[in-house]
Amino acid sequence: MRPGHDFIGVGVGAMVFDDDGRVFLARRGAAARNEAGLWEFPGGMVSFGETLAAAVVREFDEEYGMAVEVGALLGVSDHILPDEGQHWVSPSFAARWIGGTPAIREPGKCTAIGWFRVGALPEQLTQASRDTLTAYRKKGPA
Template identity: 80%
Template sequence: MGVGAMVFGDEGLVFLARRGAAARNEAGLWEFPGGMVSFGETLADAVVREFDEEYGMVVEVTGLLGVSDHLLPEEGQHWVSPSFTARHLGGTPAIREPDKCTEIGWFRLEALPGELTKVSLDTLAAYREKGPAQN
């Protein structure tokens, strides 16, 4: 199981990362980041931990957007992926795992970069359906 989050900053921008060559799947695509849930860890705690470990960011989870069947038949993978909204509280984002992530940035929702991962497309659709009240 993997979790992810649309993390919003003060200006209403959203944080994205480009997956690197050592990513488990969908290398080269942009994503609303996250990671695997550890045994005994809550979903929200996993989001907070992953953003700290991978980017040095302090985030607060603000809501659940939905759960995706993240099907990747070409890679032989099926992930159950809850996606959240979150708020950036502190820490200057930096790439801490350069083999898994090659770029990061803050973007307007109307100007997202390149191709998004399948689960990020699901997350974006859920966010647009529910509206910005959760960020």
């Protein structure tokens, strides 16, 4: 049984900001679970018994070597991808980068990373990231 395919999966993400107000993005690689080639506010699947915030912290450490501090919940996306046969529920948070030098640690799942101004993001964002951006713009900086 596979989360997101055989039953609804839970995947968490975060808009992580640096001290200059830029947000961290990653471009999904060919080995990503879905939406390969698109940019995202990173995150990952929540493990059984793990809190949402702990999953954000773990994923940023595992995938990018970054330490982050999780803040407010921005929103929850109904991340339904009929063409890929997937269904996820995706809470997204505002977070702050507090340490570590960002690096791609899973090159099959990620092809590029970078810091961007909110007003100058790449156009090709994942569905959950578009939903997160909409929620962020409604709420304002956390």
